[in-house]
Amino acid sequence: MKTINRREFLGTGAMGLLAAINMPADIFGTEATPFNWPLSFQSYGLREMIGRDFEGTLKKVRSVGYKGIEMCSPKGYEKSGFGPLIALSPEDLRRKIEDAGMFCKSCHFQHPELKPDKINETIDYARRLGLSDVVISAAWIKKDATLDDWKVVADEFNKAASEVKKAGMQLGYHNHSIGPVVNGEQLYDILMRLFDKELIKTQFQLASVSEGFDVIDYIAKYPGRYISLHIHDWNAEQKKIVPTGKGIIDWKKLLETAKKSGIADYGMIVEMETRAPGDPLQDLIECYKYLQDLKV
DSSP states (O other), X not given: OOOOOHHHHHTTHHHHHHHTTTXXXXXXXXXXXXXXXXXXXXXXXXHHHHHHOHHHHHHHHHHHTOOEEEEEOTTTTXXXXXXXXXXXXXXXXXXXXXXXXXEEEEEEEOGGGGSTXXXXXXXXXXXXXXXXXXXEOOOOOOTTOOHHHHHHHXXXXXXXXXHHHHTTOEEEEEOSOSOXXXXXXXXXXXXXXXXXXXXXXXXXXXGGGGGTOXXXXXXXXXXXXXXXXXXXXXXXXXXXXXXXXXXSOOHHHHHHHXXXXXXXXXXXXXXXXXXXXXXXXXXXXXXXXXXXXXXX
16 A cells, blocks of 8 residues: 655645545654654544544544644533533543543643532542643633632632642643733733642643733743643734744744743643634644644
8 A cells, every 4th residue: 555654644634634534543654743742632622523523533633643632521611512522431531532542631621620519520530531630721700800809719729739639630720811910910920929839830822922922931931830832823913823833933942942841741732723614624734734844
C-alpha cells in the first residue's frame, strides 16, 4: 500500500481526514510537535459531534495527530451537548478514549461541581476517569462582583483545591480573560494573589490577547503557576479567534516562554469552535499542521 506523510494528508483538509479514518494507525509515522509535547484538543469545540458519536469523533481527531482530549464534565455540560455521555461511567469513557489511542489528563467542571456538597462526587469521578487536572471552567459570580465577592470565591476554590490535592490531583482555574478591572487592578492579577499558589494553577486562555494584553508577558509573569494553555490565535482586524499561525501571536516566543514557565508536557490544548457546519474539523487540522511545522 502506498503511504503518505502527515503533512501531505493534512493538506487535503477534512475530506482527506474522513477518507482516512480506516487507514492503519501507523500510516503517518512520527508525529513531531514543539518540544515533542503531545497535542490535545478541547472537546467543547466538537461537542455536537461528540454527543452524536463519541468513539467515532475520537478516531477522526486521533487521525489528525492529536494524542489527548480535554473532556467537559457530562453532568456539568449536559445542556451543551455532553448529555448523552452521562449514561457512560467514567471507566467507560476512559476505556473508549484509550481504545482510540488517546489520553485524558484534564477535564472542565462547572463551578457548582466544586461546591462543598458536590466536591467529593466530582473528585471520585475525576479519579475514575484517570485525571491529573480538575479544571474550573469559570466562576459563577455576578457581573458587578466586588473585590470582597471575589475573595469569597477564591477562598471557596482554595478549599476545593485542598481536597483535590489530597486525592492526588491538581485543581486548575481557566481564565476566560485578564479583566475586568476590580478596585483598579486586573481581575487575573487579583486572583493570582488570592489563590494559594501551592494549591491552584492556571489554565491560561490565549484569547486574552483580544483584550489588548501581551499574553507572552503574562505567562512569563507567573512562572510555575500554570498547568496548561488553551491554544488558538487572534485576528486583530477581523476581531475573531483563528487557527494558530493565522493571527498576531508570536508562537516561537510563546512556546519557549511556556516551557520556561512550567507548562506541563501534556498541557498544549487546542481550543477551536467549529467554523462551519459542513467542515467542523478544519480548524483543528490547520492548528495541528502549523504547530507540527513550527521549529522552536
